[in-house]
Amino acid sequence: MRKIFFILCILTVTVLLGFCISAEVEVIGIEVESGSISCLENAYGEYLEKTDVNTGKTEKYYHYDFIMPDEVIMRVNYSDGTYKLSSINKRVDGVMFKWFGRYQAQDPWLVGKDNYVIVEYLDFTTKLPVELIPNPIDHIETFTAPDREYIYGDEEYGYYDESNDGYIFWPTDLEGFFFTVYYKNGDKKVFGMADEDIYGRINGYRYQIYSTDGYVKAGIHTVKFYYMGHVAEYKVTLKHAYTPFPDVKAEAWYAEGVDYCASFGYIRGNEKGLFEPDKAMTREQLVVILARVMNADISSFNSVSFADVKENSWYSEAVEWARAKGITNGVGENLFGVGRSLSRQELATLLYRISKEEMPDNGAISSFTDSGNIAPFAREAMSWAVSEGILGSTSREEALLSPKMTVTRAQAAKIFMSFSI
Numbered sequence: 001m002r003k004i005f006f007i008l009c010i011l012t013v014t015v016l017l018g019f020c021i022s023a024e025v026e027v028i029g030i031e032v033e034s035g036s037i038s039c040l041e042n043a044y045g046e047y048l049e050k051t052d053v054n055t056g057k058t059e060k061y062y063h064y065d066f067i068m069p070d071e072v073i074m075r076v077n078y079s080d081g082t083y084k085l086s087s088i089n090k091r092v093d094g095v096m097f098k099w100f101g102r103y104q105a106q107d108p109w110l111v112g113k114d115n116y117v118i119v120e121y122l123d124f125t126t127k128l129p130v131e132l133i134p135n136p137i138d139h140i141e142t143f144t145a146p147d148r149e150y151i152y153g154d155e156e157y158g159y160y161d162e163s164n165d166g167y168i169f170w171p172t173d174l175e176g177f178f179f180t181v182y183y184k185n186g187d188k189k190v191f192g193m194a195d196e197d198i199y200g201r202i203n204g205y206r207y208q209i210y211s212t213d214g215y216v217k218a219g220i221h222t223v224k225f226y227y228m229g230h231v232a233e234y235k236v237t238l239k240h241a242y243t244p245f246p247d248v249k250a251e252a253w254y255a256e257g258v259d260y261c262a263s264f265g266y267i268r269g270n271e272k273g274l275f276e277p278d279k280a281m282t283r284e285q286l287v288v289i290l291a292r293v294m295n296a297d298i299s300s301f302n303s304v305s306f307a308d309v310k311e312n313s314w315y316s317e318a319v320e321w322a323r324a325k326g327i328t329n330g331v332g333e334n335l336f337g338v339g340r341s342l343s344r345q346e347l348a349t350l351l352y353r354i355s356k357e358e359m360p361d362n363g364a365i366s367s368f369t370d371s372g373n374i375a376p377f378a379r380e381a382m383s384w385a386v387s388e389g390i391l392g393s394t395s396r397e398e399a400l401l402s403p404k405m406t407v408t409r410a411q412a413a414k415i416f417m418s419f420s421i
Helices: 002-024 255-263 283-293 316-324 344-355 376-387 409-420
Strands: 027-034 037-040 046-051 058-063 073-078 083-087 115-121 124-133 137-144 149-151 158-161 166-169 178-183 188-192 205-210 219-227 230-239
Touching: 027 115, 027 124, 073 115, 137 188, 137 219, 137 230, 178 219, 255 409, 283 316, 283 344, 283 409, 344 376, 344 409
Parallel strands: 037 124, 149 230
Antiparallel strands: 027 073, 046 058, 073 083, 115 124, 137 178, 158 166, 178 188, 205 219, 219 230
């Protein structure tokens, strides 16, 4: 028993002595033992904005994002003169080196300048030099763009943010997209998704794709493709899921227009799900559709200027938007004309004002037998609408513009399709 007790005492003293010794040994610093980083200029990351808190001036700088290579070896120095070597991506005494997200000590990094990454371990830091290699690419351009139609609200392509009442959209399908790389030495090369590997890289370099920033609505959107610090753009279509209206026959002359406008959410059916193609388009319906076509943010147009426009009605914001933008001045006597139908020449005038084009009467309307019936205020607009293919003859037997004819919902759908394309 005495022997066992003696052994236990020795072991206890040894352990306690070990604790005391280890407690006295601590980390006194870190340094880069070997290895370095090279980064291609503007090839990784993205441009960000930084505002100077003192001057309020905002500048753009390039934020680099890359994977730290394993061959960078770090040295952890201890107070007893010993040290440990480890890859920068591994733990030492259970602690990881920190650099991701805090590596850019100066912005932007510049070719030929003193660029470095700040590496942290516990409370100690050191600098890891970075060589910024000049980018050989001058610019990139879209060679062949994919013909893509995405469905608004589909979670595969984005998500709806209820708090902001908006849809965040991102394109995901790049099949069929090819772009041309123009090099600074005069060479050029076409790349496509066939050259893509499973890690989202082309020729070893990552690419990124972005749609229009912020919340989007159905319509034509610009997609930006980033590769090695350069951008190529192309267009994609974002549509609403469309269910055919039971009162619109597939063979009807206006079916294509209804399909087009409904898929973009420009024109919607009534509470029974009917389109009502022969019903007259009212003035308030028209400005609501115009706002949708123009992808306008009308949420701030809360006041009411016309006497016959009800505050907070389903059309009040669109009416106020149209008035503020100079699209309509109403029908006189401070009235907008709520509930009134409108003529072809009135619709042409509104579209002409929205287009902000200037086109004096160029004779395009002279071939129509009833061109003399066009009101003086609408002649330029009607000439523009005919020249742009937005309006045509209302008769197969005779060239008629019918400027005073009431516009139906079917006619409006065709007109808006021609105006939007």
